[in-house]
Amino acid sequence: MYGLIGKMLAQPGKRDELIQLLMAGADAMPGCLSYVVATDPTNADAIWITEVWDNQASHQGSLKLPAVQAAISKARPLIAGFGERFETNPVGGVGLAS
Amino acid sequence: MYGLIGKMLAQPGKRDELIQLLMAGADAMPGCLSYVVATDPTNADAIWITEVWDNQASHQGSLKLPAVQAAISKARPLIAGFGERFETNPVGGVGLAS
Numbered sequence: 603m604y605g606l607i608g609k610m611l612a613q614p615g616k617r618d619e620l621i622q623l624l625m626a627g628a629d630a631m632p633g634c635l636s637y638v639v640a641t642d643p644t645n646a647d648a649i650w651i652t653e654v655w656d657n658q659a660s661h662q663g664s665l666k667l668p669a670v671q672a673a674i675s676k677a678r679p680l681i682a683g684f685g686e687r688f689e690t691n692p693v694g695g696v697g698l699a700s
Numbered sequence: 701m702y703g704l705i706g707k708m709l710a711q712p713g714k715r716d717e718l719i720q721l722l723m724a725g726a727d728a729m730p731g732c733l734s735y736v737v738a739t740d741p742t743n744a745d746a747i748w749i750t751e752v753w754d755n756q757a758s759h760q761g762s763l764k765l766p767a768v769q770a771a772i773s774k775a776r777p778l779i780a781g782f783g784e785r786f787e788t789n790p791v792g793g794v795g796l797a798s
Binding site (some may be wrong): 604605607619621624628630631634636637638639641642643644650652654675679686688690691692693694695696697698699 | 701703705719723726727729732734735736737738739740741742743748750751784786787788789790791792793794795796797
């Protein structure tokens with residue numbers, strides 16, 4: 603499996619709008635086993651995204667899906683930048699979609 | 701919802717044994733919506749754990765479960781330390797157990 607943990611920074615006041623776009627694009631991504639969007643209690647503009655994919659190719663492929671490309675286009679002006687980013691290799695656990 | 705993203709560092713050579721203990725303790729935790737254990741491609745001793753709980757009280761309560769306490773006792777000697785740790789407030793997404 604392939605995992606990503608990353609922090610995205612929204613333009614001031616745009617966090618919740620950006621979250622809605624991130625989640626709308628996430629519901630039909632082949633190979634996506636987990637995609638959780640969270641706010642950050644220490645930063646009102648920050649969003650944490652944790653992802654688990656069956657493999658890295660599925661993640662790369664998702665970026666080419668029309669729905670995801672449309673979401674990225676709408677989201678881009680709302681993004682101020684990025685924070686921490688970690689790649690992982692998930693082994694197992696609870697809450698991985700089958 | 702309440703989330704945790706954290707890095708645990710195993711004693712040299714003990715990572716996979718520690719992962720097995722972490723996952724064995726994770727399969728019957730009330731209020732746990734996601735608990736994913738991952739290795740780190742940049743550090744052979746590191747483990748990433750990403751968790752989603754219905755609320756913070758469920759996470760606290762899990763630490764008192766007999767199965768979890770037993771796992772913690774077995775795991776403690778295998779742990780060398782901890783790395784990054786971030787609390788989050790998950791909003792939604794894919795792969796949250798119902």
